[in-house]
Amino acid sequence: MKTHSRMMKTKMITYRPNYQRAEKAAYNLLESSKVNALPVKVKKLARRFPNLKIKSYSWFGDKYGMDIDEVCEFADSSEGCCYYKKSEHKYLILYNDTIDNAGRIRWTIAHELGHFILRHNEITDKTIIARNSLSKHEYDAFEKEANCFARTLLAPPKVITALGKIDIPLLSDLCLISIEAASNVLNFINRGFEMGRRHVAKSWAMDLFKDFILEHRYGMKCxxxxxxxxxxxxxxxxxxxxxxxxxxxxxxxxxxxxxxxxxxxxxxxxxxxxxxxxxxxxxxxxxxxxxxxxxxxxxxxxxxxxxxxxxxxxxxxxxxxxxxxxxxxxxxxxxxxxxxxxxxxxxxxxxxxxxxxxxxx
Ligand SMILES: [Zn+2]
Ligand SMILES: [Zn+2]
Ligand SMILES: [Zn+2]
Ligand SMILES: [Zn+2]
Incomplete structure (x- = not known):
């Protein structure tokens, strides 16, 4: 009986964040889109998918007669959200364009793109990935995966480590992400180093980003x-x-x-x-x-x-x-x-x- 109930429990907790899958998905997207320089043009990447649309909160508000606060409430997020219309297999990413920080907006779009690419809506059969529509476990796991995807897409550790010495403001400039995000990315990379993890640039990163990396390291102006x-x-x-x-x-x-x-x-x-x-x-x-x-x-x-x-x-x-x-x-x-x-x-x-x-x- 005891074994049985434990089995039931494991079955119910189900979803754990799969960072490797998220990371790989982001690297694959960079590679297949032939991205070769930072900052990554995230909206352009998203436009590759015919069943995905990206729109701003302002656009949505105008269309449905809502102010920004109402859109935030509707989306259950002040940053952005990813909608799934199962009957048509179509996705809509909304992002809050009234946030006064281009880096944060870019991160939000990359994050929501992560939900889309990792098919979080389809896995859970949910129209929207939101705190109140999922179990806490699921929601947290999906959020972590989407953030991992966003980080790998906007500040690919394999490329960042190949750039040599880099600090938070420079990383923020280079990847066009917020200072806060840049600080998190550097912490993540350094923590990885401590744990013996090396974000070695695989051949594709070196092939695609070679000129970018060389220019960053050895570029000079007279x-x-x-x-x-x-x-x-x-x-x-x-x-x-x-x-x-x-x-x-x-x-x-x-x-x-x-x-x-x-x-x-x-x-x-x-x-x-x-x-x-x-x-x-x-x-x-x-x-x-x-x-x-x-x-x-x-x-x-x-x-x-x-x-x-x-x-x-x-x-x-x-x-x-x-x-x-x-x-x-x-x-x-x-x-x-x-x-x-x-x-x-x-x-x-x-x-x-x-x-x-x-x-x-
Ligand atoms: Zn999310
Ligand atoms: Zn000269
Ligand atoms: Zn000489
Ligand atoms: Zn000659």
Whole structure:
């Protein structure tokens, strides 16, 4: 008899939060939607589902003649809710757009999207996932799963840990979540570390978010020429050669011309004559040197012809440079491409860009 009643009890408690399932669902959604940068555009993700609509409390209030308080009461939540219309197999997510915090609204939408994706309404056969329509156990379990889903979707731990050192305000900015949520996410990640859990970026995260992660870790902007670039160790700006570099990207970034190089820092096409059949360090058609590297020369002498062979030059620090480099990022000397006139002075280039913009087309 005793065993029997215990069995009955376990059957009634039923639902426990399945964090793994919630996490996996969020990662799957990111992957299948080919998301490759933060902040995640959560409404755009939700629009992928034809049987799901997302509307604001204001819209709902207008439509049904309710004020916001009445909508909150109707939805049994001041943040948002997820409705399920079983007969049509349709979902409606409502979110309180009058909350004065974009991060919180984004979290709410992600949370409700979690209820939708994890099919909480269908599991329990409920029109709405609300405190008063479910047992406390069920409600709490669903809430935890939906929050886990929201966290993984908006601040994917696999990506966040790959970004290196990060604090609460930065995380809040990066993921566009509230300070409170950012603090919870960091606590969660750190607690995981203490318990030996590693949110190792799996290949997909590295594939999809690779550029985002590299830019976050190594992105630099030059305060002199406004060039924005991603290079691991750099002391001097590759375009203008100054040391005035900052991590802040800002809005007024500039793009300067560059030559496409292979992994040996050699042009894949001759920048002088256009020859595409590159066989060595020199173009066999026009004789141009094709490797961009540090010359050890200062800018004053640019334009004066160098008489020796570039590959024998033993003047610079030996650094091989990227295809945009007029200057060595390690020592600030000129590059072979700058000396050869393949890459132009950034001021002239900027001037030309301005002129082109002013042309009356
Ligand atoms: Zn919920
Ligand atoms: Zn610069
Ligand atoms: Zn050539
Ligand atoms: Zn150098």
């Amino acid at each position: 305060l002199e020429c406004n060039y924005y670039f991603v290079l691991k160790t750099v002391k001097f700006c590759p375009v203008c050669g100054t040391e005035d570099l900052t991590k802040e990207k800002g809005s007024n970034t500039m793009i300067y011309s560059q030559v496409e190089l292979n992994e040996l820092h050699t042009a894949i096409q001759c920048p002088r004559c256009g020859n595409e059949n590159i066989l060595g360090d020199y173009c066999q058609i026009c004789g141009s040197y094709l490797v961009n590297m540090c010359t050890g020369f200062s800018e004053e002498g640019v334009g004066e012809p160098y008489q020796g062979h570039w590959h024998e030059l033993d003047n610079g620090c030996g650094e091989l440079l990227s295809g945009d480099a007029r200057f060595c990022t390690k020592c600030g000397s000129t590059s072979t491409f700058y000396e050869l006139g393949i890459l132009k002075n950034w001021k002239d280039e900027k001037e030309n860009m301005k002129l082109r913009e002013e042309l009356p087309f």
